[in-house]
Amino acid sequence: MKKLSWFNKVMFFFNIVLTVLTFIAYLLPFMAPKLFPFLSVFTLMMPLMLVLNFLFFLYWLLQTKRQMLLSGLVLLLGITFVSKCYKFSSTNMPEEKDDxxxxxxxxxxxxxxxxxxxxxxxxxxxxxxxxxxxxxxxxxxxxxxxxxxxxxxxxxxxxxxxxxxxxxxxxxxxxxxxxxxxxxxxxxxxxxxxxxxxxxxxxxxxxxxxxxxxxxxxxxxxxxxxxxxxxxxxxxxxxxxxxxxxxxxxxxxxxxxxxxxxxxxxxxxxxxxxxxxxxxxxxxxxxxxxxxxxxxxxxxxxxxxxxxxxxxxxxxxxxxxxxxxxxxxxxxxxxxxxxxxxx
Known part of the structure; x- marks a missing residue:
């Protein structure tokens, strides 16, 4: 942190806040809405949080800063959530008569x-x-x-x-x-x-x-x-x-x-x-x-x-x-x- 500019320190602070919020969102599919009705609405923000984590990862990567590991770890741990949000390629298997x-x-x-x-x-x-x-x-x-x-x-x-x-x-x-x-x-x-x-x-x-x-x-x-x-x-x-x-x-x-x-x-x-x-x-x-x-x-x-x-x-x-x-x-x-x- 000492080697970061004041701007990057601010950015890293927001990165940490985003990380905490993302991990909370990761837990919400396992928490019943009846018990946490207001928190359940938070799941709608998951795609945005995943995109922001990816942007933070790129931001630190382009500067070759080790802070990229934070968002990288978040994305890695939430890989199953990423696949629910976006698919990079589609499957199109050959058609058969019984399809x-x-x-x-x-x-x-x-x-x-x-x-x-x-x-x-x-x-x-x-x-x-x-x-x-x-x-x-x-x-x-x-x-x-x-x-x-x-x-x-x-x-x-x-x-x-x-x-x-x-x-x-x-x-x-x-x-x-x-x-x-x-x-x-x-x-x-x-x-x-x-x-x-x-x-x-x-x-x-x-x-x-x-x-x-x-x-x-x-x-x-x-x-x-x-x-x-x-x-x-x-x-x-x-x-x-x-x-x-x-x-x-x-x-x-x-x-x-x-x-x-x-x-x-x-x-x-x-x-x-x-x-x-x-x-x-x-x-x-x-x-x-x-x-x-x-x-x-x-x-x-x-x-x-x-x-x-x-x-x-x-x-x-x-x-x-x-x-x-x-x-x-x-x-x-x-x-x-x-x-x-x-x-």
Whole structure:
């Protein structure tokens, strides 16, 4: 420290503060939001903290200062968090005849209340799905009043508490059973379909956890008072999500089939809720994605809150985020999969 200029001493002080905050963030996925509701919101800052640590590492490296070891160690210890935030290269394995594709998409009621100043949203989404030809489609915030139809899919399960809005699963393969999981005191839920593919039966869960009710344009009208309200709303939503994740975990524990879990978790990949829902399954983005995997249309933050998790007995061969298809506040995500043979 004695050999550092006064400016570098100030920089190193901020580097130390950042290190402490980053290590706290590393612990948060293991801390229940019900016990630490305000701290749980802190996980949303993880991508920014990882970027800042990388910039500090470069800053000291260019000066050949040993202080670079501090941020270097932080990044090394958090390497699993880095892979959840950004993937440098994608996997694109050769397509085989038994592969199948699955798309998950929060369609925001097909723009029922004109959030986007266009009248053709439902038709555009229908055309997009027809073009991409996924074998299984899971739609969150589905609305019958959106008047969207998908005639290419002979099999479907649509569920909504009010008979109008909810979720839907469309499949080219037969659905032999289906159902839903209710969340007390919430309009959100989970639906599932047991899908027969060849000799295998695959359970597909589509989930929509408690919304934090923050619109993509929130940065344009935020102030100190509103930020406090938003912070409180988010912490309460994360606590509700924990309870919902626990209900889901109990339900999936009784499933004897290979599983795919997809949908809108309304939380980051650094959260307790993500860790609880994912369990020992694979994150398709980590397996075969690239870039930030941004799935929520927020201008200044690469939010990935839509996920596809797969059983370990399922190969993830490709993963795509369609982040230029702006017809909802979410972007569609799609993966190409294949079932492993039983050993």
């Amino acid at each position: 199948f594709t699955l798309m998950s998409y929060n369609v925001r009621l097909f723009n029922l209340y004109d959030w986007i100043p266009r009248k053709d949203i439902a038709g555009t989404i229908m055309g997009f799905i027809k073009e991409k030809k996924p074998d299984i489609v899971c739609l969150q915030e589905y609305s019958k009043r959106g008047k969207a139809s998908f005639p290419a899919y002979r099999h479907k399960f649509v569920f909504g508490r009010d008979g109008e809005t909810g979720q839907a699963i469309y499949s080219r393969f037969p659905i032999i059973d289906s159902g839903h999981i209710e969340f007390p005191g919430s309009a959100n839920n989970v639906i599932f379909a047991d899908i027969k593919k060849g000799k295998d039966t695959l359970r597909v869960y589509s989930m929509h956890l408690q919304s934090i009710k923050i619109s993509p344009d929130i940065h344009e009208k935020i102030n100190e008072e509103k930020s406090k309200v938003i912070f409180k709303r988010m912490s309460e939503a994360f606590a509700k999500q924990q309870h919902q994740a626990e209900l889901f975990e109990k339900h999936k524990g009784s499933c004897r089939y290979k599983m795919v879990i997809c949908g809108d978790l309304n939380n980051s990949a650094f959260s307790y809720v993500y860790r609880s829902v994912k369990g020992k399954m694979k994150d398709a983005f980590e397996e075969a994605g690239s870039g930030f995997g941004k799935s929520y249309n927020y201008k200044y933050y690469p939010a990935r809150i839509d996920y596809i998790f797969t059983d370990k007995m399922i190969n993830v061969k490709q993963y795509t985020t369609f982040d230029t298809f702006v017809n909802s506040d979410h972007f569609p995500v799609m993966t190409r999969l294949s079932l492993k043979e039983e050993e």
